[in-house]
Amino acid sequence: MVKRLRATSALAAVILVASACGSSTASPTAAPSSAAPSASAAASASAAASASAPASVAPSASPAAAVPTVPTGYTELDKALGSDQPYKGKQVDIQVQWTGGELANFQASLADFAKATGITIQVDSVPSSHETVLKSRIEGGSPPDIAQLAQPTPVLAYAAEGKVIDVATFMDPQKLSKEHPATIGLVTQGSHIWGIPYKADVKSVIWYPIKAFQAKGYQVPTTWDQLIALSDKIVADGSSPWCISAGGPGDATGWQITDWVEEIVLKTKGLQYYNDWISHKVTFEDPGIKDAFDKYVGKIFFTPNYVYGGPQAIINTDQKTTMDPMFNQDLQAPKCWMQKVPTWYGPDFFPDQRASGQLSKYVVGTDVGIMPFPTIDPSQNNVEGSADTMMVLTDRPEVRAVAAFLSTPQGLQRWIEAGSAISPNTTTPDAWYAGAYKLQVAASIVNKAAGIGFDASDLMPGAVGAGTFWTQAVDWVNNNGKNTDAVLKAIDASWPK
Amino acid sequence: MAVGERTANPPLSRFLLPILGVVALGLCIGGVIILINPHGGQNLLAALYDALGNSSGATDLRNGHGDQLLAKVILAVIAVGVGVGGIWLLYLGVGGMVGMLRPAWRDRILPWVFVGPALVLLATFLVYPGIATVARSLFDGQGHFTLDNYAVMTSPEMVEILRNNVIWLIAATGGSVILGLVIAGLFDRIRREALAKTFIFLPLAISLIGASVIWGFMYAWEPAEQPQIGLLNAIIVAAGGQAIPFFTTSPLNIGAEIVIMVWLQTGFAMVVLSAAIKGVSTEIIEAARLDGANEPQLFFRVIVPSIRGSIVTVTTTIAIATLKIFDIIYVTTGGRFHDDVVANRMFHEMFQFFNDGRAAALASLLFVAVLPVMYLNLRNFRRQQVEA
Numbered sequence: 001m002v003k004r005l006r007a008t009s010a011l012a013a014v015i016l017v018a019s020a021c022g023s024s025t026a027s028p029t030a031a032p033s034s035a036a037p038s039a040s041a042a043a044s045a046s047a048a049a050s051a052s053a054p055a056s057v058a059p060s061a062s063p064a065a066a067v068p069t070v071p072t073g074y075t076e077l078d079k080a081l082g083s084d085q086p087y088k089g090k091q092v093d094i095q096v097q098w099t100g101g102e103l104a105n106f107q108a109s110l111a112d113f114a115k116a117t118g119i120t121i122q123v124d125s126v127p128s129s130h131e132t133v134l135k136s137r138i139e140g141g142s143p144p145d146i147a148q149l150a151q152p153t154p155v156l157a158y159a160a161e162g163k164v165i166d167v168a169t170f171m172d173p174q175k176l177s178k179e180h181p182a183t184i185g186l187v188t189q190g191s192h193i194w195g196i197p198y199k200a201d202v203k204s205v206i207w208y209p210i211k212a213f214q215a216k217g218y219q220v221p222t223t224w225d226q227l228i229a230l231s232d233k234i235v236a237d238g239s240s241p242w243c244i245s246a247g248g249p250g251d252a253t254g255w256q257i258t259d260w261v262e263e264i265v266l267k268t269k270g271l272q273y274y275n276d277w278i279s280h281k282v283t284f285e286d287p288g289i290k291d292a293f294d295k296y297v298g299k300i301f302f303t304p305n306y307v308y309g310g311p312q313a314i315i316n317t318d319q320k321t322t323m324d325p326m327f328n329q330d331l332q333a334p335k336c337w338m339q340k341v342p343t344w345y346g347p348d349f350f351p352d353q354r355a356s357g358q359l360s361k362y363v364v365g366t367d368v369g370i371m372p373f374p375t376i377d378p379s380q381n382n383v384e385g386s387a388d389t390m391m392v393l394t395d396r397p398e399v400r401a402v403a404a405f406l407s408t409p410q411g412l413q414r415w416i417e418a419g420s421a422i423s424p425n426t427t428t429p430d431a432w433y434a435g436a437y438k439l440q441v442a443a444s445i446v447n448k449a450a451g452i453g454f455d456a457s458d459l460m461p462g463a464v465g466a467g468t469f470w471t472q473a474v475d476w477v478n479n480n481g482k483n484t485d486a487v488l489k490a491i492d493a494s495w496p497k
Numbered sequence: 498m499a500v501g502e503r504t505a506n507p508p509l510s511r512f513l514l515p516i517l518g519v520v521a522l523g524l525c526i527g528g529v530i531i532l533i534n535p536h537g538g539q540n541l542l543a544a545l546y547d548a549l550g551n552s553s554g555a556t557d558l559r560n561g562h563g564d565q566l567l568a569k570v571i572l573a574v575i576a577v578g579v580g581v582g583g584i585w586l587l588y589l590g591v592g593g594m595v596g597m598l599r600p601a602w603r604d605r606i607l608p609w610v611f612v613g614p615a616l617v618l619l620a621t622f623l624v625y626p627g628i629a630t631v632a633r634s635l636f637d638g639q640g641h642f643t644l645d646n647y648a649v650m651t652s653p654e655m656v657e658i659l660r661n662n663v664i665w666l667i668a669a670t671g672g673s674v675i676l677g678l679v680i681a682g683l684f685d686r687i688r689r690e691a692l693a694k695t696f697i698f699l700p701l702a703i704s705l706i707g708a709s710v711i712w713g714f715m716y717a718w719e720p721a722e723q724p725q726i727g728l729l730n731a732i733i734v735a736a737g738g739q740a741i742p743f744f745t746t747s748p749l750n751i752g753a754e755i756v757i758m759v760w761l762q763t764g765f766a767m768v769v770l771s772a773a774i775k776g777v778s779t780e781i782i783e784a785a786r787l788d789g790a791n792e793p794q795l796f797f798r799v800i801v802p803s804i805r806g807s808i809v810t811v812t813t814t815i816a817i818a819t820l821k822i823f824d825i826i827y828v829t830t831g832g833r834f835h836d837d838v839v840a841n842r843m844f845h846e847m848f849q850f851f852n853d854g855r856a857a858a859l860a861s862l863l864f865v866a867v868l869p870v871m872y873l874n875l876r877n878f879r880r881q882q883v884e885a
Contacts, residue, residue, distance in 0.1 A: 091536075091559065093535070093536070120556075120559040122536060122559065131848055131849065132844075132848045135847070135848050142535060154851065157851045160638075249713075250827075250828065250829060250830050250831040250833070251827065251830075251831025251832075251833065252831070253745075253830075253831065253833050253834075254833060308720060308722075309719075309720025309721065309722070309723075310720065310721075312718075312720075312742055312745070313720045315742075315745050315834075316718045316742045316744075316745055317720075325723075335722070461850070462849050462850035462851050462852075463846075463850040463852065466849045466850065467845070467849070467850055468654075470833065471833050471834075474745075474833055474834065475834075475835075478745060478746075478747075478834070490653075490654075493652075494654065
């Protein structure tokens with residue numbers, strides 16, 4: 001596991017690409033955001049709107065098709081893009097868990113390619129039971145041609161069962177590794193590459209109401225001490241600083257708590273320790289992990305009045321509605337002020353858009369902002385990220401072509417331009433990220449980071465990473481953090497032998 | 498049956514029937530091919546559109562847009578056609594062939610022809626997976642023989658799960674049967690009995706998932722500053738109490754979930770037991786009255802023993818449903834709060850932890866646990882038949 005993570009700090013380079021756009025929004029060469037394909041991609045639409053001045057300069061220039069230029073370096077992809085369209089009429093089936101705006105962005109990313117090659121790409125969106133349906137299809141012998149997975153662990157599990165096509169057999173592994181330096185290691189075993197990193201997210205961010213912060217004179221904290229001082233000040237001013245959901249309801253309850261712990265471990269103990277923790281060389285009972293629970297996460301979770309609704313609210317609040325109290329009186333008088341949740345969060349979750357289905361009136365970047373999670377130990381300024389992987393399950397020429405396409409920056413271009421995605425491919429042109437506030441912040445965070453750690457619970461064995469780590473963390477919150485030793489012991493005991 | 502008549506038919510239909518049979522068989526095979534294809538419905542409709550010159554509609558369909566509903570309806574019609582027509586064809590064809598045999602053979606083979614399809618289906622979808630599951634539970638992920646999958650049942654986590662199942666078995670089954678019996682007894686002599694019983698029976702029409710969602714709103718919890726949207730917590734707060742997060746407080750959550758099951762199953766118990774009570778002969782009841790039995794005595798000493806058979810049937814049926822309980826836990830809490838049960842854990846082990854062996858072991862355990870209850874049920878069934 002550790003070996004797989006060795007290259008992670010290079011994700012800095014990946015997302016760094018996006019940082020350029022921070023300064024280049026005024027450039028007339030910026031990609032026209034009118035290319036944003038989906039109205040439901042709210043995050044993007046609103047973010048793009050906030051910086052639309054330069055974008056609207058060139059609305060007449062029709063956007064070029066989002067397909068890579070031949071030669072791409074991949075045999076089947078070159079063939080597919082040939083003028084004779086050898087794969088015309090063939091069908092490729094991709095199963096994803098995305099729905100709503102994310103699904104629309106994904107389909108938009110495939111549209112130009114489908115048109116250029118004549119390949120029909122069937123997207124199966126299975127939002128609520130994606131993993132279950134996928135497993136049934138794979139074990140039942142009728143898998144989708146390609147499947148998206150948010151965690152690398154099941155990719156490797158399927159690979160161990162011999163169900164996954166090694167993409168290194170038809171794609172140049174050197175090129176693939178060079179272009180995806182940070183993420184390819186997650187799905188690489190020796191000379192085998194079991195998937196294609198498709199989309200990246202930054203988890204070390206806190207969402208907050210920008211204007212209310214300014215009105216109250218609150219400064220965006222950059223260190224842990226400032227964060228605590230701000231939290232205390234907000235309490236003194238009569239509201240709760242934090243909106244926190246454990247990620248529920250029901251079965252999903254717990255993942256957010258693991259993200260909190262992971263964040264702290266990365267920021268207090270560093271990348272090596274973090275990766276050793278994932279491989280269980282460092283146990284949960286190690287003092288470093290215990291401190292993360294007790295001294296840091298516990299401080300936020302259990303200090304009276306810190307969390308809106310108290311610790312009980314953490315495990316009983318729906319992830320979708322966590323931030324609703326922040327929007328009290330049109331974001332003028334937030335009842336809670338900060339939520340730590342990854343960059344994929346956005347207007348899809350804002351109360352007005354949830355209620356009406358129309359685009360939110362709140363703009364990401366002017367109404368609601370993102371701040372980097374403050375540093376704790378300045379020498380350990382690491383960032384947590386996650387990545388979606390495309391797993392190839394059947395071996396036909398047209399499937400190879402689509403898989404290769406998904407590895408190119410163009411495979412995500414429309415989604416990037418919609419302002420909602422970060423490509424793990426380092427050759428992605430800077431201009432695509434123009435005007436996307438969310439990505440600028442993400443980029444600046446990664447830019448300053450010493451290293452990137454991937455979601456630890458996603459990399460631990462399922463029985464821990466999606467099992468006891470969640471249930472025991474929930475138990476810990478349910479007991480107001482008083483049973484840390486028992487909880488950590490129970491997680492260690494559940495580690496598969 | 499129809500075989501005999503057919504031989505008397507004029508030669509024309511004799512000629513025509515096999516042709517029709519072959520055509521029907523071809524249609525069936527074509528239908529099965531469409532059904533097996535994961536996107537059969539939409540591809541068929543797309544091909545149809547192409548043939549009709551509506552190529553944009555066809556492209557939309559192939560890309561997962563367009564007239565998906567129509568494609569699904571077509572698929573459903575094909576499924577029903579193949580299912581009903583195919584079985585009909587099978588019986589007709591095989592029955593006809595057997596009919597051509599000598600009478601001695603025909604009598605011997607004919608029963609098997611009719612039971613055969615059922616036996617094949619049973620073997621394919623019940624016996625084979627059952628055996629394969631037990632076999633799978635004896636191997637680890639690398640394919641080595643092991644008993645570890647059963648050994649982990651003694652871990653504290655698993656013991657808790659087994660404990661929860663026992664609580665469910667006793668409380669949910671007992672609660673439903675006792676409530677059902679009491680209601681059946683009380684409602685037996687009220688006016689508008691049918692209406693009253695309808696209210697109790699109605700929840701049975703709701704799926705476990707639906708009921709869990711409904712009760713999710715009943716139990717909903719909001720932070721103290723917010724208005725309580727859950728009925729129970731709204732009442733508690735209105736009475737001056739503090740809102741209780743029902744689903745995340747252990748062991749209260751197990752009780753909260755059992756209530757859902759009882760709400761659903763009481764109607765079933767009530768209906769069966771009520772019918773049984775009505776079946777108790779009035780002579781026995783009058784005799785008891787003449788002997789000076791008061792109402793409780795009459796109910797517990799006369800009526801309940803008389804409907805013992807029905808009580809056993811109801812109890813075992815609900816007990817089996819309770820042992821296999823999954824939906825309620827999955828929807829309400831996912832078993833994340835010390836309220837997990839065997840079936841939900843089996844699902845987690847299989848689809849989230851990728852421990853197929855352990856999931857198989859849990860499935861086998863559940864199967865073994867259900868067996869004695871099934872035996873009780875069957876024995877009772879047989880005894881009732883003898884009595885009748």
